Amino acid sequence: MKKIFYLTMGMGAALLLASISLPKQDAAKDSIDQKVETLLAKMTLEEKVGQMNQYNGFYDATGPAPSEGNAKNKFEHLKKGWVGSVLNVRGAKEVRELQKMVVEESRLGIPLIFGLDVIHGHKTLAPIPLGEAASWDLEAIRKSARMAAVEASAVGINWTFGPMVDISRDARWGRVMEGAGEDPYLGAKIGVARVKGFQGDDLAANNTIAACAKHFAGYGFAEAGRDYNTVDVGTSTLYNVILPPFKAAVQQGDVKTVMNAFNILNGIPATGNAFLQREILKEKWGFDGFVVSDWGSIMEMIPHGFAADLKEAAMHAANAGSDMDMESYGYLKHLVDLVKEGKVTEDKIDDAVRRILKVKYELGLFNNPYLYCDEAREKEMLYHADHYEDALDMARKSIVLLKNNPASNKSKLLPFEKGKKIAVIGALADDKTSPLGSWRIGSDDGTAVSVLEGLKEYTDFTYAKGANVALGAPEFQQQVDINTTDKSGFGEAVALAKKSETVVMVLGEHGFMSGEGRSRTDIGLPGVQQELLEAVYAVNKNIVLVLMNGRPLALPWAAEHVPAIVETWHLGTQSGHAIAQVLFGDYNPSGKLPMSFPRSVGQCPIYYNHYSTGRPDEEAFVFWSHYIDESNDPMYAFGHGLSYTDFEYSDFKIDDTNPAEIKVSVVVKNKGKVAGEEVSQLYIHDKVASVARPVKELKGFEKYSLESQESKIITFTLTEAELGFYDNQGKFIVEPGMFDIMVGTSSIKGLSGSFELK
Secondary structure (H helix, E strand, O other): OOOOOOOOOOHHHHHHHHHOOOOOOOOOOOOHHHHHHHHHHHOOHHHHHHHOEEEEOOOOOOOOOOOOHHHHHHHHHHHHOOOOEEEOOOOHHHHHHHHHHHHHHOOOOOOOEEEEOOOOEOOOEOOOHHHHHOOOOHHHHHHHHHHHHHHHHHOOOOEEOOOEOOOOOOOOOHHHHHOOOOOHHHHHHHHHHHHHHHHOOOOOOOOOOEOEEEEEOOHHHOHHHOOOOOOOOOHHHHHHHHOHHHHHHHHOOOOOEEEEOOOEEOOEEHHHOHHHHHHHHHHHOOOOOEEEOOOOOOHHHOOOOOOOOHHHHHHHHHHHOOOEEEOOOHHHHHHHHHHHOOOOOHHHHHHHHHHHHHHHHHOOOOOOOOOOOOHHHHHHHOOOHHHHHHHHHHHHHHOEEEEEOEOOOOOEOOOOOOOOOEEEEOHHHHOOOHHHOOOOOOOOOOOOOOHHHHHOOOOOEEEEOOOOOEOOOOOOOOOOOEOOOOOOOHHHHHHHHHOOOOEEEEEEOOOOOOOOOOOOOOOOOOOOHHHHHHHHHOOOOOEEEEEEOOOOOOOHHHHHHOOEEEEOOOOOOOHHHHHHHHHOOOOOOOOOOOOOEOOOHHHOOOOOOOOOOOOOOOOOOOOOOOOOOOOOOOOEOOOOOEOOOOEEEEEEEEEOOOOOOEEEEEEEEEOOOOOEEEEEEEEEEEOOOOOOOOOOEEEEEEEEEEOOOOEEEEEEEEOHHHHOEEOOOOOEEOOOEEEEEEEEOOOOOEEEEEEEEO
């Protein structure tokens, strides 16, 4: 059902609209669509194309105007109404100055929309998105995005380039940190939660921002995990794995914008792909927002070999349905001529501009262009105390206990008793910047609570750096210079470990080792950290390994030798507090992995919902699908995560009396001594189908808390939506036949049964 929005107009707003030459209308009667059509009819072709043009921030809005060069041209374009959006300009005062120029000096006074990559917070940072996904807590994830929107909107931002809903199965790809992992079902649920958190219940409020589902489509399947690389996937993968999170964001989340991708798909760049943008997104799914190119992706169709020059690239992009050009300059330079030459119809231009204007109306920018420019609110909302609490809650829920075995003292190392004296080793333990992670454009270095600061609230400890992860603190766009030679701190660390009962080693990736453009071929512990770990282990086996990283790591030695391993990702502003609370048992870890952890990088891409081969089972000879030097299985499977308590599953039942709603239930009991949260996961396997189905697919999950010795009946309902799949033409089908069902604590551990769908 199409939503119709009505706006009321007070005297101040009416005077404002009159002052910027907008057509006089009865706002109580006219819908947004009608207002858009009225405004569109008044626009020249050049002004229409201007709305399709987005510039990066190019000068200090509160300083002198540019006097020469490209910056002066952009400045003049703003005054002519030839710019529809600006990105990377933030601050209530700065945004107001640019908005005022456009509203008061351009002919029609159409307000700008201000965009920024608000990925896991603005000033106050929550965990990186992959870490949040490990919580499997949709409400907490929604609240995290809400917190980000409140702070970003306070500095004038009304549009974020998030969430990233790309599914990826390859830990080498640096941008896995920005998404929800390898599973389309979980990814779709999390994507919708993030969209709703950003956009809130009222997009016209001053504390909500338009969301952007990205990157449409296939970007997470870049070959070899190398960013911007070629994507070559079959239609079954496209329809069943890649597209579902985008469809959910559009149809369940009502996302206002979509960003296209850098990659090619079937030889056609996504930015110039009409099949993706027009046929699927806009026609089949009914998406009525607008599509923005990724940074420079229109001009990148030239090196792809799909366009001879920028003019041809602009033609392909506009015809394919890419509505706004981010930093390629192709539309502003060439679209007017392309229309006059008949190579792009003005109807396609009008369609793009309608979509852009509609989002601006929905954001309330025509009622009040300065809605997001309140300097008092800016001071109040940044680093707000409530946001610290939300960030801490999200950080605790994101931590995954990978391993907790008895050590040399014959008892599980975790949780620690309060006051227990420990040694802490690792440069990341004293780092207040790396835990903020990548994609933190709006935040400030040094604002994370370090692990050492968090531990001070629980115990006395001794500390040795051992070795730096990186040799320098890089700027945002620079590569990290990894320490592969300096072991000068090993002696101090080993001596400390030798005289200590228990050692907490904080190891992992620098905060800028993951993210865009940061692919890795070696996904073990970077630099000399593995050598440090083994040197410490040689003198003290009672090690708790605390991992900070933006991707799954391959840690076969640690998984075999270290008794306790805690995955903390890059947890954001409240990192140290969250980690300390988990280590000392004030918070019982409840996270579950959203991506498989490989044993070796040679297994990548590795994922739980793979297909069976024709030779899946071990044979007496070598002729079956396997490696001769490694297991096929991951080190830690999708959905894995331990607790300080034990959950027992029993009484598994399938009720298929109503084929339209198959009921699957199980009894879960907390058999341990402490309360804890569990995530029960339901997986299906369609055993025989017209298109082969994966060996296992997540189709339901529930997170809940149980007191010690408490039991709960967990019930899942399977409908056609869960039991069906897309064929190779994109048609959703449900076929009769046998289904295996498993409910458990991870993708490899649970109770199972079967039923026949008739």
